[in-house]
Every structure is written in C-alpha cells, then in structure tokens.
Amino acid sequence: MSFLTLAAAAGAAPAAAPAGAAWQPIIMLVIFGLIFYFMLIRPQSKRAKEHKSMIEAIQKGDEVVTIGGIVGKVVKIKDQFVVVALSDDNQIIVQKHAVSATLPKGTIENVYSNN
Incomplete structure (x- = not known):
C-alpha cells in the first residue's frame, strides 16, 4: 500500500524546470x-x-519542349502565348509558362534523322 501512496505523491508533484531552458x-x-x-x-x-x-x-526559331513533352519550333510570340510548329503543317498555341525548356539548335533534325 505504501508503494501506491508514493506513486500518487510523485505523480502529483510537478517537476521543476531546469534553469535556462x-x-x-x-x-x-x-x-x-x-x-x-x-x-x-x-x-x-x-x-x-x-x-x-x-x-x-524565347525568340522566334528557338526549339522548345512544353510541359507536356511536345517538341517544336517557335513560329510566333505573342504577349502570353507562343505558337509552336510541330511540323510544316501543324502548329499549336501554348502559354509561355507551359514551355519547360529550350533545346539546342538542330535537336529536332537530329531526332528525325535518327528514326
């Protein structure tokens, strides 16, 4: 019984915080x-x-990659949009912020010649 009394007394008394803590x-x-x-x-x-x-x-003629992975050449630049040519007769309009990277010149030609 004395053990329970000691445990209750120890739990009731708050521990003093160390100085500087x-x-x-x-x-x-x-x-x-x-x-x-x-x-x-x-x-x-x-x-x-x-x-x-x-x-x-970004300038006209740069080769770019969009966020979606589309590779093309910049044909026209507007305020917030860029017209990207995928091939001679395919063009898409994307926002400037959708361009994730510019590629070195000739990258598209190298990709087509390797296939």
Missing part, C-alpha cells in the same frame, strides 16, 4: 526555420527565377 525552444525554431529556408524556399525561388528568364529570352 526557456530559450532552447526558440533556438530550435530558428534552426528549423533556417533548414526550411535553405532546403526548400531558396532552391525553389532560384528555379522560378531561372524559368522566368528563360521564358523572357
């Missing part, structure tokens, strides 16, 4: 914030900046 959670939050910034936010903003500069640099 109030600043530790703040330091942990700062460390997690820095990790989050350097591993997620900074690389994503860098990628977005590179994509924006690539879109602004």
Whole structure:
C-alpha cells in the first residue's frame, strides 16, 4: 500500500524546470526555420527565377519542349502565348509558362534523322 501512496505523491508533484531552458525552444525554431529556408524556399525561388528568364529570352526559331513533352519550333510570340510548329503543317498555341525548356539548335533534325 505504501508503494501506491508514493506513486500518487510523485505523480502529483510537478517537476521543476531546469534553469535556462526557456530559450532552447526558440533556438530550435530558428534552426528549423533556417533548414526550411535553405532546403526548400531558396532552391525553389532560384528555379522560378531561372524559368522566368528563360521564358523572357524565347525568340522566334528557338526549339522548345512544353510541359507536356511536345517538341517544336517557335513560329510566333505573342504577349502570353507562343505558337509552336510541330511540323510544316501543324502548329499549336501554348502559354509561355507551359514551355519547360529550350533545346539546342538542330535537336529536332537530329531526332528525325535518327528514326
């Protein structure tokens, strides 16, 4: 019976917090914030900046790949849209932001000549 009394008394008394422990959670939050910034936010903003500069640099005659994987040559550039020629008689209109990459000149010809 004395064991139950000791267990009840130990559970009722709150443990004293060690001195200086109030600043530790703040330091942990700062460390997690820095990790989050350097591993997620900074690389994503860098990628977005590179994509924006690539879109602004698109010119007539560039070979591009869209987000959907369509490869073609830029025929006309409008404000928010790009006309991409898939072949001599096929053209599609895509948004500028749907262009995922520009290809080196001659890539389309190399793909056709290898097949």
